[in-house]
Structure formats: structure tokens, C-alpha cells
Amino acid sequence: MDVPLWSTFSYLADRSLPRGQRVRVSFGSRRMCGVVTNNGNAEQQYAFRIKCVDEVFDELPPLPEAFLDLVNFAAGYYHHPYGQTLFTALPTALREPRAVRLPDRRVWRLTPAGRDAEVAPRHKVRHALWQALCADDLAPEGARAVAPSAATILKAWQDSGWVTRVDAAVPPLAVEGVIPLNTAQRAALDAIEASSAPHKPWLLHGVTGSGKTEVYLQLIERQLRAGRQVLVLVPEINLTPQLIARFTQRFPLTPTAVLHSHVADGERLVAWVDAWQGRARIVIGTRLAVFTPMPELGMVIVDEEHDGSFKQQDxxxxxxxxxxxxxAHRAAVPIVLGSATPCLETLANVDAGRYRRLVLAERAHHAAALPTVRLVDVRRAKRSEGLTDEVLAALADRVRKRELSLVYINRRGFAPVVACTECGWLSGCPRCSAKLVVHLLERKLRCHHCGWEEAVPHVCPDCGNTDIKPLGEGTQRLEAALGRALPTARILRIDRDTTQRREAWNDIYRQVHAGEVDILVGTQMLAKGHDFGALSLVAILNADAALYSADFRASERLFSQLIQVAGRAGRAERPGEVLLQTQWPEHPLYQALVAHDFDRYAAELLxxxxxxxxxxxxxQAQLRADAPTLAEASDFLHTIRERLAQPAQASGVAVCGPAPALMVKLANRERAQLVLESPQRAALHQLLNQLTEWLPAQNVGRGLRWSLDVDPQDT
Structure with a gap:
């Protein structure tokens, strides 16, 4: 059940129930959904009263074994309660203690009696519907298109034996718009196809614009022809509209399920069940889609495999x-990890021989080349609202030529902070160790971590000074500044604030591809996966901020991010140019970016x-604690460290901390962390097994919460 407990629970049923069967049970005073994990001995005598199962939900078959095995592995590897892991993997509708109702999508078909019947032409609606059924089966929506009153007519005909409901025929595979592969793409495709070890992962390492998606599509075509399903994972919701459009154009008749957090619960359930029942042949989704059951799985593709969005943070x-x-290994099917900037963990697996690497070193478009990268030294350049004269001149030139430009800054809002020039006051969040960001259009100060909002003050709250100013730049400020500097430019801002609507990304693609935009201003949302053929200039602002981070992964992330955003330029006939404003033009990271030398810099980082x-x-594993005070969180972790000292030393696991988290205060709670580290994965997990055996039973007090993160991405 979906409870934070590590055990299963015994209930009585009036019949044997298979593993994976959904049921409704009483749990304390609540009615909850449960999933049967095994059948106990009906003759066993219990020392306590056993409750009965209230209801069995048999409108769907039991959850498949492969799905339950994946859940079991995830619960064990990430040391998370099995019940909570299972219910995390299920669609919301299947977590509820009620039966689900799925739309009846069977088609209407004429029976022999119905074909022999004659519907008089004077009954125009009935005659049109009968003629349509004589030509082919009709789906409910197709019948309504012929006659709005089709449901009533068809029900009467069904009672008369004229029509019946049958499962829709599997549509034939249609493939359209195949693009010829270049030599490198063809070699990659052939290598994956010819592999004698299909379950060994492939890294498809291709520069931006090298045509990785076309390789995916042709691999998928081969799987579909063989009667198999394909799972495609993407890191961000905003990548799915463009990808879905390409897949729909290539496979117009192939049923495709789309799974991400913007899909309504009902639609998500239908898509999930379609994949489970084998009707959906392609599944495209964000991280939670990895749990989707697919009985005929033939291949897994992970696009932008380096992206941090694949890691769940709570x-x-x-x-x-x-x-x-x-x-993929469990199912003995090939998996392809695609990226222009593979993460260091993946590269280490390539070095160790666990993964195989395929390289696409050139762009797929015959006229495209990697963009020229130039560093703009802001130590010697005058800036106006974050923009140097050189960048403004380049943008103005592209506007005159009606070429698309991108101004990239990984900071939304108007400015990151408001400051008092007299006493030094800064607009800090009262609930977090963070600054309140200025959102000038709404006249609000907003915390991007806990959601706190307050009005922008007119005077300094500490000294009463009226000379308070927003410091730094965000996307809103750049949008306004560019509007003043380039009044004829058509500017479109893209950040989390402007893409909350469900159809926002479809509207963005329509405007860009229709040539209605001159300058895009955006955050990291624009740094990956998007293909804007007319984009010829990328200007990157404030990249230096990441160089000061205490996170040991910061350089890797910045390098990946800059390569990705720079790669948006010059993907078609127009040559691309990248201007990067920096105070450290001699930094090795920037020099590697100028040289497009990912391999060398990645090797240095590794x-x-x-x-x-x-x-x-x-x-690594990270044990986090948060409490009303930092002392409470730290004291709890000190106790854990003392308890772990002897077994950790015996197994060769280093225990570091406790130490305050990088953001100590979040939503009025103070946070500390303990890091466990070992050169051997098995030794680390052996210690974690011991930890999770006794830690859940500890009396930690009502005000303290703890969590365990295996392979943490933020330390």
C-alpha cells in the first residue's frame, strides 16, 4: 500500500488472488488501494484479527510480472519502501481505491444481417450511417462525424442484431518522409542492428545537429516491422511536442502513447493501459514513463541522457x-543513450567496456557546420543592462537580415535581487536561504524555491532609503532592454513563466517556424533538443556564475549546457555564430568550447x-534531515554517524558530515546532510541495507524528517 512503511500487510480474501491484483482494503480509518504481492496460507493461525479485502478491482488484469520486477529492483536499489515505490510507478487513477472506467474504443461493424438489410434513402441520416458501415468499420468518433445521433441509432441496430462491437484492426505500418542517412549515421544504425549482445548499452555520441533523431526513427522502424514496441524517454516536457510531431509525420498510423505530467489523469491512464495491453506501439515520455509496462518491448531510447531532469528529487x-x-538488460533488448554531451558516468562506463560508443562527428545537414564561438571579454567592454555593444550590434545585424537570434541567460524574472544602495539591504526570502527575485510585470518579489511572494517595496525596509535598485539581469529585464535597443525586433521570451499553458510550446514552434520571431530570450529550456533551422546567432550571458559553485559537478553541467545552447546555431544553410560574455576568457572550459573539443575537456574532468x-x-548516498532548527537536524545525523561508525569502517565506506546543505534553509526548515561514499557499490549498498533495517523504527520526533538519496546529483 502507499504508506511510508517497509512491510507488507495481511488481509483475508474469499478466493485466491493473483500477484499484481488491485484491491480495496481498510487501513486504520481509511479506505485504500492495495496491490497483492503474494498469497499467504489460508490455514495459518494468526495471533491477531485479520481484516478482509473489501473489494477486488478486476476490470483490468493483474499488473504484469515484468512491471513488478522493475518496481522491486527500484525499491531495493534506492532503499525506498516497496509500497510507495509501487504506487509512484502507477498512474494516479490506479492509485485510487476505486475501479477505473476506460473508454470503449471498439469499433462498430455490420453483421451479415445488417449488410442484407436495406435502409431506405429517404432516411438520410440512417442511410448515410449504413453506407459508411458498408464501406468499413466505424470508430465511435467516426460514427458521430457521419451522424450526430449515431449512438442512438447504433444501439437500436445492435439490439436488432445489425451491428456488433469488435476490437479495431491493427493499422498497417506506414512510414513517410524517411531522410537518407550519411555515412556515420548508417554505420551507427548498422552496428546496433548487427550487435550480438543486444542488451549491452549503446552510447550514440553525436554533435548537436548530427541527426541522432533520424537514427532513432530508423531504428524504431525496424522494431515496428518486427512487431515490437519501443520506449523513448526525453528529459523535459517541452521536448515532447517537437518529437511527437516528427514521430507522427514518420509513422502516421502507428498508435503512440505520450506520458508526462501535463497529460490529464484520464488521458494518462488510457495511454498507460494502451502500452500495457500492447495497443500503443511507441511510448514517448519523461522520467516516470520508464515504469510503463510494455509486453512486446523491443528497444529503449534515452534522448539527452546526460540531463539532470531524469533524476527525481523527492x-x-x-x-x-x-x-x-x-x-533493457532484464528484457535482453538494446538500449541507446543519445547525447551531444554524455555525462561522465556514461563515459566511465564506455572506458570500462560496459557500454559501446558510436560517434556522429559532423552535422547531418549537408550545408551545416558547427558554429563559430567567440568570447567577449566583459572586463574591457561597456555593458548596458547586461548586453555589450558587440552583442547588440550582432543582434541588430541579424534583425536586419531577418535571421533568428537567441539570447540565453539561465535566470528568469526581471532581476535576481533588489538592493539598497545606502545600508546594503538585499531582498532575502524570509523562509529560505535564497534571494527574492524581481518579477516586474507582476510587481512581485518571488522565491523560486518555496514560492513565497510579496510586493516590491518602494523604500528600503531597514533604513527607509528610497534609492533601492534591482541588481543583475533576468529574462524579463533582457526582453525589455532589447525592446528598447531594437524597437523593430519581434522578441519572444521563453521561460517557466511563459510556458505554463498546455499548448504554450506548440504556439512557440508555430511562431518560430512561421518566421514571426526575430529574437528568442530564454533560459535552459532552450538549451537542448530544439531545432530552429533559421537560428544563426546565440548570445550567452552570465555563464560565469556557475564557475563559483561549490558542487563538484558544476563545471560538467556548465560545459554541457553551453555546448547544447551553442549547438542551436547554424543547423541549416545559415552559418552559426556564438558570442559568450565572460570575465574569464582564458578559462579551460571556455577554451574547450571555442575549440568544440568535448572529448579533451571531459577527459580532464574525469x-x-x-x-x-x-x-x-x-x-555515494546522501542521508538528508530537515527540522525546525539546524541543531535538531545535525544532532540526528550525528547519532546516525555514531551508529554507522563501526560497520562503515569494517566495509570501507567513508561517512562525511553532518554538514549544512548547500541551501541550509528551505520553506522554514533547516537542512543538514550526511554523505556515505565508497569505491565499491556493493559495500555501500550493504551498509545502506543495515541502515534501513533500523532507521525507520527510530523515534526521531514529530518535527524532523529524513530522506535517503542513492547516487545523489546535488551534493
Whole structure:
């Protein structure tokens, strides 16, 4: 059941129930949905009263064994309660203690009696419906298109034996718009097809614009022709509209399920069940889609495998890419991890021979080349609201030529903080260790971590000074500044604030591809996966901020992010140019970016990690605690450290901390963390098994919460 407990629970049923069967049971004073894990001995005598199962939900078959095996692995690897893991993996509708109702999508078909019947032409509506059925089966929506009153007519004909309901025929595979592959793409496709070890992961390492998606599509075509299903994982919701459009154009008749958080619960249930029942042949989704049951799974594709969005940051803290690798291995099917900037963990697996690497070193478009990258030294340049004269001149030139430009800054809002020039006051969040961001259009100060909002003050709250100013730039400020500097430019801002509507990304693609936009202003949402053929200039602002981060992964993330955003330029006939404003033009990261030398800089970072013993040279888990005060959280973790000292020393696991989290205060709670690290994965998990045996039973007090994160991405 969906409870934070590590045990299963015994109930009596009036018949034997298969594993995976959904039921409704009483749990305390609540009615809850449960899933049968095994059948106990009906003759067993219990020392306590056993409750009965209230209801069995048999409108769907029991959950499949492969799905339950994946859930069991995830619960064990991430040391999370099995019940909560299981219910995390289910669609919302299947977590509820009620039967689900799925739309009846069977088609209407004339019986022999119906074909022999004659409907008089004077009954125009009935005659039109009968003629349509004589030509072919009709889906309910097709019948309504012929006659709005079709449901009533068809029900009467069904009672008369003229029509019946049957499952729709599987549509034939239609493939349209296939693009010829270049030599490197063809070699990658052939290597994956010819592999004698299909379950060994492939890394498809292709520069931006190298045509990885076309390789995916042709691999998928081969799987569909063989009668198999394909799972495609993408990191962000905003990547799905463009990808779905390409898949629909290529496979117009193939049923495709789309699963992400913007899909309504009812639609998600239908898509999930379609995949489970084998009707959906392609599943495209974000990280939670990795759990989708697919009985005829033939291949898994993880696009942008390096992306941090594949890691869940609360509840079950799983990594969808890693679960996808396990799932493919378990099913003995190929898995392809695609990226222009593979993460260091993946590269380490390539070095160790566990993964195989395929390289696409050139762009797929015959006239396209990697963009020229130039560093703009802001130490010697005058800036107006964050923009140097050189960047403004380049943008103005592109506007005159009616070419598309992108101004990239990974900070939404108008400005990151408001400051007093007299006393030094800064607009801090009262609930977090963070600053309140100015959102000028709404006249609000907003915390991007806990959601706190307040009005922008007119005077300094500390000293009463009226000379308070927003410091720094965000997307809103750049949008306004560009509007003043380039009044004829058509500017479109893309960040979380402007893409909350369900159809927002479809509208963005329509405007861009219709040539209605001159300058895009956006955050990291624009840094990956998007293909804007007319984009010829990328201007990158405030990249230096990431160089000061305390996170050992910061350089890797920044390098990946910059390569990805730079790769939006020059993907078609127009040559691309990237202007990066920086105070550190001599930094090795920027020099590698100018040279488009991912391999060299990644090797340097990997060497540093190995020298320092950081992942992927070691394996980590992080025990976090949050409480009303930092002392309470730290005292709890000190107790845990003392308890772990002897077994950790015996197994060679280092225990570091406790230490305050990078953001100490979040939503009025103070946070601390304990990091467990070992060069051996097995030793780390053995210690975690001991920890989770006794930790849940500890009396930690009502005000303290703890969580365990295996393979944490933020330390």
C-alpha cells in the first residue's frame, strides 16, 4: 500500500488472488488501494484479527510480472519502501481505491444481417450511417462525424442484431518522409542492428545537429516491422511536442502513447493501459514513463541522457536513465543513450567496456557546420543592462537580415535581487536561504524555491532609503532592454513563466517556424533538443556564475549546457555564430568550447574526479534531515554517524558530515546532510541495507524528517 512503511500487510480474501491484483482494503480509518504481492496460507493461525479485502478491482488484469520486477529492483536499489515505490510507478487513477472506467474504443461493424438489410434513402441520416458501415468499420468518433445521433441509432441496430462491437484492426505500418542517412549515421544504425549482445548499452555520441533523431526513427522502424514496441524517454516536457510531431509525420498510423505530467489523469491512464495491453506501439515520455509496462518491448531510447531532469528529487529518488538500462538488460533488448554531451558516468562506463560508443562527428545537414564561438571579454567592454555593444550590434545585424537570434541567460524574472544602495539591504526570502527575485510585470518579489511572494517595496525596509535598485539581469529585464535597443525586433521570451499553458510550446514552434520571431530570450529550456533551422546567432550571458559553485559537478553541467545552447546555431544553410560574455576568457572550459573539443575537456574532468575519488570513481548516498532548527537536524545525523561508525569502517565506506546543505534553509526548515561514499557499490549498498533495517523504527520526533538519496546529483 502507499504508506511510508517497509512491510507488507495481511488481509483475508474469499478466493485466491493473483500477484499484481488491485484491491480495496481498510487501513486504520481509511479506505485504500492495495496491490497483492503474494498469497499467504489460508490455514495459518494468526495471533491477531485479520481484516478482509473489501473489494477486488478486476476490470483490468493483474499488473504484469515484468512491471513488478522493475518496481522491486527500484525499491531495493534506492532503499525506498516497496509500497510507495509501487504506487509512484502507477498512474494516479490506479492509485485510487476505486475501479477505473476506460473508454470503449471498439469499433462498430455490420453483421451479415445488417449488410442484407436495406435502409431506405429517404432516411438520410440512417442511410448515410449504413453506407459508411458498408464501406468499413466505424470508430465511435467516426460514427458521430457521419451522424450526430449515431449512438442512438447504433444501439437500436445492435439490439436488432445489425451491428456488433469488435476490437479495431491493427493499422498497417506506414512510414513517410524517411531522410537518407550519411555515412556515420548508417554505420551507427548498422552496428546496433548487427550487435550480438543486444542488451549491452549503446552510447550514440553525436554533435548537436548530427541527426541522432533520424537514427532513432530508423531504428524504431525496424522494431515496428518486427512487431515490437519501443520506449523513448526525453528529459523535459517541452521536448515532447517537437518529437511527437516528427514521430507522427514518420509513422502516421502507428498508435503512440505520450506520458508526462501535463497529460490529464484520464488521458494518462488510457495511454498507460494502451502500452500495457500492447495497443500503443511507441511510448514517448519523461522520467516516470520508464515504469510503463510494455509486453512486446523491443528497444529503449534515452534522448539527452546526460540531463539532470531524469533524476527525481523527492519521494522515490530514482534516475530514469539508470532504471532504463536495468530494464533493457532484464528484457535482453538494446538500449541507446543519445547525447551531444554524455555525462561522465556514461563515459566511465564506455572506458570500462560496459557500454559501446558510436560517434556522429559532423552535422547531418549537408550545408551545416558547427558554429563559430567567440568570447567577449566583459572586463574591457561597456555593458548596458547586461548586453555589450558587440552583442547588440550582432543582434541588430541579424534583425536586419531577418535571421533568428537567441539570447540565453539561465535566470528568469526581471532581476535576481533588489538592493539598497545606502545600508546594503538585499531582498532575502524570509523562509529560505535564497534571494527574492524581481518579477516586474507582476510587481512581485518571488522565491523560486518555496514560492513565497510579496510586493516590491518602494523604500528600503531597514533604513527607509528610497534609492533601492534591482541588481543583475533576468529574462524579463533582457526582453525589455532589447525592446528598447531594437524597437523593430519581434522578441519572444521563453521561460517557466511563459510556458505554463498546455499548448504554450506548440504556439512557440508555430511562431518560430512561421518566421514571426526575430529574437528568442530564454533560459535552459532552450538549451537542448530544439531545432530552429533559421537560428544563426546565440548570445550567452552570465555563464560565469556557475564557475563559483561549490558542487563538484558544476563545471560538467556548465560545459554541457553551453555546448547544447551553442549547438542551436547554424543547423541549416545559415552559418552559426556564438558570442559568450565572460570575465574569464582564458578559462579551460571556455577554451574547450571555442575549440568544440568535448572529448579533451571531459577527459580532464574525469581525471580530476578519479584523482579526488568523486563519482564516477566512487559511489555515494546522501542521508538528508530537515527540522525546525539546524541543531535538531545535525544532532540526528550525528547519532546516525555514531551508529554507522563501526560497520562503515569494517566495509570501507567513508561517512562525511553532518554538514549544512548547500541551501541550509528551505520553506522554514533547516537542512543538514550526511554523505556515505565508497569505491565499491556493493559495500555501500550493504551498509545502506543495515541502515534501513533500523532507521525507520527510530523515534526521531514529530518535527524532523529524513530522506535517503542513492547516487545523489546535488551534493
Amino acid at each position: 519521494g522515490l529518488r530514482y534516475h530514469a536513465r539508470d532504471l532504463a538500462v536495468w530494464r 581525471g580530476e574526479r578519479r584523482q579526488l575519488g568523486f563519482p564516477p570513481a566512487s559511489f
